[in-house]
Amino acid sequence: MICKAKRIFLKAALSILLAPLTVFGGSYDAEQGDPIEVVVDQINGADRFGMEFFVMFHGQPTVGQVFIDRSSGGEGSDVLIEAEVEPGGLLLSAHVEPFTTLDQPLELFLGSADIAETGFNWLFVGFDGQNFILEWSNMGTVLVVEKAAVGTFHSSPQPFVFGSGGSESSYTLDEVYFTTEFPPIEQRPPPQPHGPTAGAVLLWHFDEMGGNTVLDASEYHNDGFIDGQGVWEEADAFEGGGPGPGGEGGIGVNVHLNEDFGWATVRMDLYFPGQNQSQLFSDRGEQSPSPAQGWYFEFRDPSIGPNTGPYRVRAWFDENNNGEPDAAEPIGEVGNFNTDNQSWAQVDLHMSVGGGGPGPVALLEINNVSVGDAIEGEDIDISVGIASEAGINQAELIYLLGGSTSPRNVSLSGPPEGGDWDGIIPGSDVTNRGLVGFIRVEDNPGQIVTSDTTEITVEFAELFLPNSTSAEVYQMVSAPGDLDAKVFDTLNDQVYDKSVWRMFRWNGSDYTEYAGNANLSPGTAYWIITAEAEGLEVGSGSSTRLMPHSSVSFSSGWNQIGSPYNFSIDLGQDVKYDPGSIEPTLYKWNGSSYSEMNNMQPGEGYWLYAYQSGSIKVGPGAGTLARRSPDIASSVDWSGKITASVGHLSDASNVFGVSQEASDGWDEADRHEPPVIGDYISLSFDNRHWDYRGGLYGKDMRNVDSEGQQWPFVVKTNQDGIVHLDFDWSQELPADWGVYLVDKALGIVHDLREDPYYSVACNCIDESRPFVLVSGPPAYARSTLDDYAVVPEAYTLSQNMPNPFNAVTTLKFSLPEESQVSLTVYDVLGHEVTTLISEEAYRSGHHALIWDGRDSFGREVSTGIYLYHLSAMKNGRVTFQDARKLVLLK
Numbered sequence: 014m015i016c017k018a019k020r021i022f023l024k025a026a027l028s029i030l031l032a033p034l035t036v037f038g039g040s041y042d043a044e045q046g047d048p049i050e051v052v053v054d055q056i057n058g059a060d061r062f063g064m065e066f067f068v069m070f071h072g073q074p075t076v077g078q079v080f081i082d083r084s085s086g087g088e089g090s091d092v093l094i095e096a097e098v099e100p101g102g103l104l105l106s107a108h109v110e111p112f113t114t115l116d117q118p119l120e121l122f123l124g125s126a127d128i129a130e131t132g133f134n135w136l137f138v139g140f141d142g143q144n145f146i147l148e149w150s151n152m153g154t155v156l157v158v159e160k161a162a163v164g165t166f167h168s169s170p171q172p173f174v175f176g177s178g179g180s181e182s183s184y185t186l187d188e189v190y191f192t193t194e195f196p197p198i199e200q201r202p203p204p205q206p207h208g209p210t211a212g213a214v215l216l217w218h219f220d221e222m223g224g225n226t227v228l229d230a231s232e233y234h235n236d237g238f239i240d241g242q243g244v245w246e247e248a249d250a251f252e253g254g255g256p257g258p259g260g261e262g263g264i265g266v267n268v269h270l271n272e273d274f275g276w277a278t279v280r281m282d283l284y285f286p287g288q289n290q291s292q293l294f295s296d297r298g299e300q301s302p303s304p305a306q307g308w309y310f311e312f313r314d315p316s317i318g319p320n321t322g323p324y325r326v327r328a329w330f331d332e333n334n335n336g337e338p339d340a341a342e343p344i345g346e347v348g349n350f351n352t353d354n355q356s357w358a359q360v361d362l363h364m365s366v367g368g369g370g371p372g373p374v375a376l377l378e379i380n381n382v383s384v385g386d387a388i389e390g391e392d393i394d395i396s397v398g399i400a401s402e403a404g405i406n407q408a409e410l411i412y413l414l415g416g417s418t419s420p421r422n423v424s425l426s427g428p429p430e431g432g433d434w435d436g437i438i439p440g441s442d443v444t445n446r447g448l449v450g451f452i453r454v455e456d457n458p459g460q461i462v463t464s465d466t467t468e469i470t471v472e473f474a475e476l477f478l479p480n481s482t483s484a485e486v487y488q489m490v491s492a493p494g495d496l497d498a499k500v501f502d503t504l505n506d507q508v509y510d511k512s513v514w515r516m517f518r519w520n521g522s523d524y525t526e527y528a529g530n531a532n533l534s535p536g537t538a539y540w541i542i543t544a545e546a547e548g549l550e551v552g553s554g555s556s557t558r559l560m561p562h563s564s565v566s567f568s569s570g571w572n573q574i575g576s577p578y579n580f581s582i583d584l585g586q587d588v589k590y591d592p593g594s595i596e597p598t599l600y601k602w603n604g605s606s607y608s609e610m611n612n613m614q615p616g617e618g619y620w621l622y623a624y625q626s627g628s629i630k631v632g633p634g635a636g637t638l639a640r641r642s643p644d645i646a647s648s649v650d651w652s653g654k655i656t657a658s659v660g661h662l663s664d665a666s667n668v669f670g671v672s673q674e675a676s677d678g679w680d681e682a683d684r685h686e687p688p689v690i691g692d693y694i695s696l697s698f699d700n701r702h703w704d705y706r707g708g709l710y711g712k713d714m715r716n717v718d719s720e721g722q723q724w725p726f727v728v729k730t731n732q733d734g735i736v737h738l739d740f741d742w743s744q745e746l747p748a749d750w751g752v753y754l755v756d757k758a759l760g761i762v763h764d765l766r767e768d769p770y771y772s773v774a775c776n777c778i779d780e781s782r783p784f785v786l787v788s789g790p791p792a793y794a795r796s797t798l799d800d801y802a803v804v805p806e807a808y809t810l811s812q813n814m815p816n817p818f819n820a821v822t823t824l825k826f827s828l829p830e831e832s833q834v835s836l837t838v839y840d841v842l843g844h845e846v847t848t849l850i851s852e853e854a855y856r857s858g859h860h861a862l863i864w865d866g867r868d869s870f871g872r873e874v875s876t877g878i879y880l881y882h883l884s885a886m887k888n889g890r891v892t893f894q895d896a897r898k899l900v901l902l903k
Contacts (some may be wrong), residue, residue, distance in 0.1 A: 031133040040187035043176030045242030049171040055214035057168035059193040063139035067187040067250035110167035112145035133250040135202040142193040187250040191215035262356030267307035277332040284325040289459030322351030375403040389473040393438040401431040402488030404457040410779030412450025416580025447556030478549040478616035487691040489618030491575020492533040496554035499533045535577030536565035538618025567623045576613040589630040596622040606663040620687040650717040656739040657696035668712040675714035684712035694730035721789020727781035733820045736775040755785040760859035774821040808893035810883045817900035832885040
């Protein structure tokens with residue numbers, strides 16, 4: 014394969030190998046400094062936009078704070094971002110016409126815990142084409158509020174004004190960024206300073222450290238004009254402070270260029286002692302000439318210690334942006350300086366044409382890279398053609414195994430004057446996970462070039478899934494590779510045989526059986542069940558490509574998906590999706606219940622719920638699945654969990670609760686209940702009555718401001734036996750609130766504050782068993798329970814449920830007043846079989862007892878007809894008696 018080489022001074026072709034090492038320093042004191050004005054024509058009329066900045070308060074604000082204001086040209090403002098002081102915090106508001114009105118801005122309350130007291134906070138306002146969004150972060154928690162909106166950014170010739178001076182701007186401002194492309198979720202808050210990327214129309218780093226002009230690093234030169242005196246600070250949003258003692262060692266550089274060369278990128282390299290290549294680098298756009306104090310650059314690194322050196326810095330004005338200093342470009346260098354006893358050095362560097370630079374750069378090129386056959390377990394031959402005028406010092410292949418973050422390297426050998434250099438990737442590194450790497454070449458003067466990144470897919474003869482099956486237990490599986498034949502060819506040399514193994518896949522409403530003809534493409538998953546425990550294998554194929562990231566498609570509703578790779582995928586780093594298209598939760602079946610997962614393991618399958626058809630991007634560093642908007646979980650007032658179990662099966666992923674951010678209908682905290690297969694028990698909140706996104710849910714959050722709440726839910730199982738419901742609260746309920754369970758089938762009310770457990774003999778195969786969870790203050794609870802008619806008008810002994818029965822049955826009775834109750838089972842000859850209760854006190858209401866078909870000695874009774882007799886007493890007098898027949902069939 015042919016790769017075009019790039020001449021650079023330090024660059025890793027793999028972004029996953031090197032995090033950005035650039036360090037910026039500088040910010041603007043909006044309290045001591047005067048307002049900054051700028052006209053940004055490019056954002057006018059934008060159909061998408063983002064405006065963000067960092068702010069550090071000078072103590073707790075005692076008056077309102079003005080961040081951005083733009084006059085509408087008449088009275089009022091068409092853009093106004095500010096915060097008002099309220100008890101316990103700040104009320105942040107954002108107004109941008111036409112998405113809001115001045116008297117009804119988008120608002121977000123910030124409690125004292127939501128505001129960083131000693132560091133920077135981040136603020137974002139944007140429009141994604143459908144929603145107007147306001148976000149805030151103390152660089153820990155992210156708070157979000159949004160509203161549906163339409164339109165384009167209001168056009169105006171008026172300037173944006175930042176700050177107002179005085180107590181209404183008692184903060185330090187840093188990293189102001191305007192863009193006409195809605196920033197991806199993983200960039201909010203940004204993990205590093207923005208560069209002049211596509212869509213950027215304003216980018217202020219405040220690294221000038223002086224003067225009355227704020228330089229714009231975007232291509233539009235939207236420099237800010239300070240109407241008076243500018244006041245800079247050394248604090249920085251990304252490094253927590255400017256030069257000085259403490260923390261990591263650092264080197265500050267003031268770069269001077271006195272001549273006018275227009276606009277270009279200033280490139281800066283730092284060389285450590287004894288090194289011929291730069292260890293840290295930085296670049297940014299600047300307009301020449303430099304201000305009197307110079308352009309300020311700063312490097313920080315733990316290895317920069319006290320009284321160390323000598324260090325060297327070099328900078329050039331890269332007019333053609335080719336990443337190398339050319340003869341006609343200004344360049345400068347300062348060398349042989351040491352740090353002080355506080356691990357700090359400050360230098361001035363002056364650039365001029367032909368000054369301080371190394372002169373013309375010697376030719377060093379990679380002409381081609383050839384990779385031999387990549388077969389699992391076998392060595393791979395690497396051949397590289399290199400041209401050099403100054404002689405080659407070293408060449409190497411730097412590569413990663415799929416799923417690894419630790420780079421490995423292979424040294425290449427060849428003629429020092431240039432030509433073909435060769436190396437071998439050892440077979441131990443050639444696995445079905447795949448490889449990705451690049452060539453790095455250094456000549457004798459220390460110049461370095463790297464090739465483009467090379468993808469190496471590895472072929473394999475067969476692939477074993479990591480987990481074997483258990484006998485007669487469903488397991489969801491996927492293929493962690495790109496198979497030649499996308500099927501299970503054999504199962505221990507057994508063709509598809511329903512008595513040995515079966516496969517199923519969800520079709521949107523039910524399961525379709527695949528008689529060995531499943532399409533095991535990367536990212537798809539299937540249910541499999543085997544008569545005996547089996548190891549799973551498939552045929553030949555190749556590792557899934559690491560570049561670009563894989564696309565896993567989904568349809569509206571439930572989808573069975575898996576990792577395309579034979580290594581673990583982290584949902585927080587390796588999965589990216591369109592906001593609002595899916596529920597960002599995966600479910601895995603462990604043989605008896607579902608678990609929520611934060612990673613995908615190779616060979617396993619997972620449920621994913623989607624609101625619309627689409628796809629997710631999966632691969633190392635692809636993005637993030639955890640959506641920050643809105644952060645309902647951080648505002649939960651109280652919540653609880655219900656676990657339903659029968660025998661060895663359970664369903665524990667059932668969460669209910671209330672939150673300030675949630676709604677009584679659908680919201681982004683709600684999660685659907687995944688489908689079942691095989692032996693199961695399922696509990697789900699029955700929200701099929703919702704007008705929007707109605708259905709069965711495993712998680713249902715409601716709004717805290719309601720006077721009380723009801724959560725209808727249903728239980729369904731294909732198992733005979735006693736179903737147990739276990740209720741648990743993770744936060745304390747309001748002191749005066751009650752929590753009650755209504756068994757709608759029996760009309761029973763169970764006080765969960767007194768007893769958080771409830772058991773029922775549930776014949777729930779044909780139709781689900783309905784319940785309601787009621788929570789609220791006394792008046793609400795009484796009124797709601799009355800609606801369910803839970804207090805009977807007369808004594809009643811009901812027919813047992815089910816009848817006939819096999820394992821267990823429920824005996825229901827009703828009491829209009831508190832009574833002492835006895836209930837006994839007899840055979841048809843009148844002999845006592847067992848007494849379930851004897852003169853026990855019961856309150857008025859509906860009640861039920863479970864009989865498991867055993868006598869008083871614990872022995873199972875035989876098939877037949879039995880009688881059960883109820884006696885109720887009040888004040889020593891029998892007030893009610895009745896008996897009914899029941900049938901036991903085995």
